[in-house]
Amino acid sequence: MPQMQTYHGKCHCGAVRFSVETDFASLGDCNCSRCRRLGWIMQSVPADRFALQTGEENLSLYHFNSEKIDHLFCKSCGIQSFARGTDGQGNELVMVNVNCLDDAPPVDRSTIKHWDGANF
Template sequence: MPEARTYHGQCHCGAVRYEATTDLSSLADCNCSRCRRLGWIMQSLPAENFRLISGEDRLTLYHFNTMGIDHLFCATCGIESFARGHDGEGRELVMINVNCLEDAPPVDRAAISHWDGASF
């Protein structure tokens, strides 16, 4: 298993910035109507492994479908670099968009898990 490290992420304009500590071992994409259009590559991590550095005041909330995920995007550039929610046991988690990490290794889309969000 890869070793966890701290990555730095941001929206396109840089107003929203964060740090996320993860090992990037469970990358996934999703075929729901929203993720499919956005091209997200997701990595889930416990909320305590995420720190929003700047941009709380720039975040705009969007809910859809089950309303269970806080989709947060930058009000300036429109990029959703992370989302907040809970796992099946009620623990807080953050889903980061790996495409928004400044220092992540290249991702082979053929080697990641595929989540069938369209069936929810």
């Protein structure tokens, strides 16, 4: 497993740029109606380990189901590079789309946990 360190990511067009501090300890995918279509691999981090550097004004917000997660995607290129939400204790989390990171090690797909979001 990689060390805890800071990585950098962006949407496809580069309008939305961020950094995230993570060790990729809990990579996940999900089979809910949206994640299945999106095909992202996510890593949740406490909100204070994520920094949006540019592009807040270029984000469009999408809610569905319980509307507890802010699905944010770039208005220009349509790529969702992260989402914002809270855990069961109310702690703010950011779910990063690791496929949007530029300087991260290759994803070890054997470590991905599969969330059964379709039946959540």
